[in-house]
Amino acid sequence: MDKTVNQRAWFLVLPVFLVVAFSAILPLMTVVNYSMQDTFGNNQFFWNGVGWFKELLDPSTDLGGRFLASLGRNLLFSAIILAIEVPLGIVVALSMPRQGWTVAACLVILALPLLIPWNVVGTIWQIFGRPDIGLLGYTLNGLGMDYNYVSNEFDAWATVVVMDVWHWTSLVALLCYAGLKSIPDAYYQAAQIDGASRWAVFKAIQLPKMNRVLLIAVLLRFMDSFMIYTEPFVVTGGGPGNSTTFVSIELVKIALGQFDLGKAAALSLVYNLIILIVCWIFYTVMTNAGAERPVKQGAA
Amino acid sequence: MHSIPGRRLIISLFLIFLLLPIYWLVNMSFKTNSEIVTTMTLWPHQPTLENYRRIFTDESWYSGYINSLTYVLINTVISISVALPAAYAFSRYRFLGDKHLFFWLLSNRMAPAAVFALPFFNLYSAINLFDTPWAVALAHCIFNVPLAVWILEGFVSGVPREIDETAFLDGYSFPRFFVKILVPLIASGIGVAAFFCFMFSWVELLLARTLTSVNAKPISAIMTRTVSASGMDWGLLAAAGVLTIIPGALVIWFVRNYIARGFALGRV
Numbered sequence: 001m002d003k004t005v006n007q008r009a010w011f012l013v014l015p016v017f018l019v020v021a022f023s024a025i026l027p028l029m030t031v032v033n034y035s036m037q038d039t040f041g042n043n044q045f046f047w048n049g050v051g052w053f054k055e056l057l058d059p060s061t062d063l064g065g066r067f068l069a070s071l072g073r074n075l076l077f078s079a080i081i082l083a084i085e086v087p088l089g090i091v092v093a094l095s096m097p098r099q100g101w102t103v104a105a106c107l108v109i110l111a112l113p114l115l116i117p118w119n120v121v122g123t124i125w126q127i128f129g130r131p132d133i134g135l136l137g138y139t140l141n142g143l144g145m146d147y148n149y150v151s152n153e154f155d156a157w158a159t160v161v162v163m164d165v166w167h168w169t170s171l172v173a174l175l176c177y178a179g180l181k182s183i184p185d186a187y188y189q190a191a192q193i194d195g196a197s198r199w200a201v202f203k204a205i206q207l208p209k210m211n212r213v214l215l216i217a218v219l220l221r222f223m224d225s226f227m228i229y230t231e232p233f234v235v236t237g238g239g240p241g242n243s244t245t246f247v248s249i250e251l252v253k254i255a256l257g258q259f260d261l262g263k264a265a266a267l268s269l270v271y272n273l274i275i276l277i278v279c280w281i282f283y284t285v286m287t288n289a290g291a292e293r294p295v296k297q298g299a300a
Numbered sequence: 301m302h303s304i305p306g307r308r309l310i311i312s313l314f315l316i317f318l319l320l321p322i323y324w325l326v327n328m329s330f331k332t333n334s335e336i337v338t339t340m341t342l343w344p345h346q347p348t349l350e351n352y353r354r355i356f357t358d359e360s361w362y363s364g365y366i367n368s369l370t371y372v373l374i375n376t377v378i379s380i381s382v383a384l385p386a387a388y389a390f391s392r393y394r395f396l397g398d399k400h401l402f403f404w405l406l407s408n409r410m411a412p413a414a415v416f417a418l419p420f421f422n423l424y425s426a427i428n429l430f431d432t433p434w435a436v437a438l439a440h441c442i443f444n445v446p447l448a449v450w451i452l453e454g455f456v457s458g459v460p461r462e463i464d465e466t467a468f469l470d471g472y473s474f475p476r477f478f479v480k481i482l483v484p485l486i487a488s489g490i491g492v493a494a495f496f497c498f499m500f501s502w503v504e505l506l507l508a509r510t511l512t513s514v515n516a517k518p519i520s521a522i523m524t525r526t527v528s529a530s531g532m533d534w535g536l537l538a539a540a541g542v543l544t545i546i547p548g549a550l551v552i553w554f555v556r557n558y559i560a561r562g563f564a565l566g567r568v
């Protein structure tokens with residue numbers, strides 16, 4: 001793909017640049033500004049230098065302890081949901097019907113959870129899991145399990161994880177399905193002639209073809225689970241105690257709950273930096289996938 | 301050949317797993333509160349439309365839907381109209397800082413909303429847009445404009461550049477080429493991008509809640525208020541939830557073949 005060099009293309013990009021700069025650069029400047037200061041209310045600010053950052057990365061202080069604990073919980077959460085959603089998504093994609101109206105029906109039902117407002121996802125599971133009025137909670141308690149996501153830490157975690165699996169596994173499945181569909185029939189015919197087993201077909205044809213889509217899926221899921229806020233907030237409110245308080249929930253507590261601007265800003269910047277690093281990996285993967293595209297279409 | 305043993309069972313179980321919680325919500329929305337609290341019934345024994353009637357007649361409820369739709373529509377229009385020329389530029393030309401700009405856009409799509417909640421609150425209060433649909437619409441641009449640029453870039457790149465060259469040889473000016481030829485060619489792409497802008501603005505709660513207080517309060521915020529109140533009106537909450545699912549459910553059918561592409565930012 002040879003593109004011509006044309007600096008006037010900037011005029012076409014300018015509107016996007018201005019709109020996004022207005023809502024990205026301006027607010028970030030305020031964040032940077034706040035992160036260096038302390039406030040005692042009344043709009044009085046005092047220079048605090050890198051004090052907040054030092055505190056943030058020191059687990060013995062209150063701020064640092066809360067940040068690192070929520071970061072740890074968030075990473076654990078991301079790891080768990082990736083470990084469940086990726087294999088499950090692959091299995092679901094492989095189980096999709098081959099043709100006919102059922103394909104469309106499956107696609108629509110799979111997409112349904114992805115399009116539900118996030119707080120409604122929370123509400124759905126909040127209701128569904130309640131021992132008194134929810135089908136899930138009622139059934140589990142009926143089976144003799146003492147399930148209560150409001151008071152029991154493990155149950156709260158299980159509910160939040162199952163909710164995320166319910167909400168986002170479809171994304172992995174849809175991406176994998178799109179990857180599988182790009183495999184030409186000739187590959188399968190060749191495998192059949194060679195007498196390859198199903199497992200061999202999966203390992204030698206399907207998995208390599210799904211490689212890039214899977215990378216995209218893993219990165220997207222990591223990013224989104226790393227900044228998850230609304231769903232666990234609605235279901236557990238970060239509790240019981242602090243057991244399901246993830247980084248975003250902690251940040252909103254400090255920023256909008258306590259109006260502790262300096263601490264919140266410092267946390268924001270560190271948080272954003274982590275995201276930026278992952279995002280860079282993501283970008284490299286995405287653009288490489290784009291470069292491969294014409295070749296893939298040529299083969300099909 | 302490209303299937304696994306027991307696939308019918310697996311896909312059926314998974315779809316049931318997806319539908320069951322939604323069914324429970326729909327089920328509850330047709331029940332009276334006394335039925336919800338006192339008995340455990342798998343389907344409404346005394347079906348009632350009372351919950352829906354209350355939402356459609358009580359202004360504090362239905363105005364939430366109108367507020368949400370207003371900012372979502374403003375956001376979609378802004379996002380698509382600024383993203384279209386940019387997508388063309390990224391797809392066709394090389395220019396100073398193009399790759400950095402593309403990455404910067406993506407990083408904004410990925411930025412956690414929680415980071416921006418407080419600065420947005422200050423910014424939009426300072427310019428007197430707080431508690432208007434415009435504040436939320438502009439705030440949602442931070443992730444929707446990059447999304448639209450990325451998706452549309454994929455679709456524009458699918459149009460052979462010979463078409464551009466032929467049009468310019470035929471004496472089309474750039475704006476005329478853009479409107480008369482390019483836009484019709486990528487119409488489905490614009491539809492998909494608009495759908496995703498609509499969706500992501502519709503499902504977002506944190507920014508929408510932070511940037512509004514009374515006049516522009518979105519439906520999602522009205523629902524959270526009900527959640528935190530004691531003495532829950534479960535049936536009403538369920539009905540409100542069902543109504544927020546409907547816009548998405550209605551249009552999935554049209555984008556079902558592009559849905560993977562949209563969620564992967566146009567890169568599948």
